[in-house]
Amino acid sequence: MAKSENSSFVVLKVNNQLITNIDIQNEKNYLLAINQNLESLDDKKLYEIAKASIIREKIKKNELKKYFNIDIYTKYIDNILEDFYTKLNFENIESLENYLLSKNLQIDTVKNKLNIEALWNELIYKRYNKQVEIDKEKLRKKIKEQKYKKESELFFVSEIIFSANNKSEIENKYKEILESINEIGFKNTANIYSISNTAKFGGEVGWVNKSRMSDNISVKLENIKIGGITDLIKVPNGFLIIKVLDKKMETIEQNEEEDLKQLIIYERDRQLNEFSSIYFQKIKKSSLINEK
Secondary structure: OOOOOOOOOEEEEEOOEEEEHHHHHHHHHHHHHHOHHHHHOOHHHHHHHHHHHHHHHHHHHHHHOOOOOOOOOOOOHHHHHHHHHHHOOOOOHHHHHHHHHHOOOOHHHHHHHHHHHHHHHHHHHHHHHHHOOOOHHHHHHHHHHOOOOOEEEEEEEEEEEEOOOOHHHHHHHHHHHHHHHHHHOHHHHHHHHOOOHHHHHOOEEEEEEHHHOOHHHHOOOOOOOOOOEOOOEEEOOEEEEEEEEEEEEEEOOOOHHHHHHHHHHHHHHHHHHHHHHHHHHHHHHOOOEEEO
């Protein structure tokens, strides 16, 4: 007997959590709402993106339940929500709510998703903060190298981060990603292949100061023109591809202590993001994912 499109049926099981066709449709609606570029994809690709996204969320929720009551919002939820709607170019929460309603989504759905990510980040901080290593002298040296420069270069970038277990898998996945970029563009490819939290936004990172990047990344950006992508960059949590969407020069206001503070924050966040990706891949391997 054929299943009706309007009836609910189980399509996946992640550990003990059931995922229905309605859950995946709701996830598709959410992803399309925050990244309209996905509308250019066919239904099959959209389904796979939504499925991967909801699996990722269920795995995180399963882990978070060991440490938090995930039904209680973090005290930072209002600030996180403001950052979210600002990123989507809405002026206030009311504008976001009206937009979501037009996409058959409720604001609570978004709040719950943002809360999961916030709690996940809190978990990663608690587990790995003491393992973050900051070489302050190296950072001070980097600041002094900029001392006589009147301007600093900034890049507006997007990223794709993927993992692979051996040389053959790296080469095959890299080739597959490049073919996908040529076929459907960098943003849609990021949605499909990237394991970074930026994947939902088409890999968009935003403006990054070159002086705050790690050396192995900044050197790769040296001769990349606007619209170009880097070669493969090895990072602790996998392999990175960066697309340069824009560039600009910014006047430097010298303040060594403030610059050091910002570099420390950037470096700490970079390392925690790497720990986050590594930890997620670890628990994903131990998760039971069954398709019905």
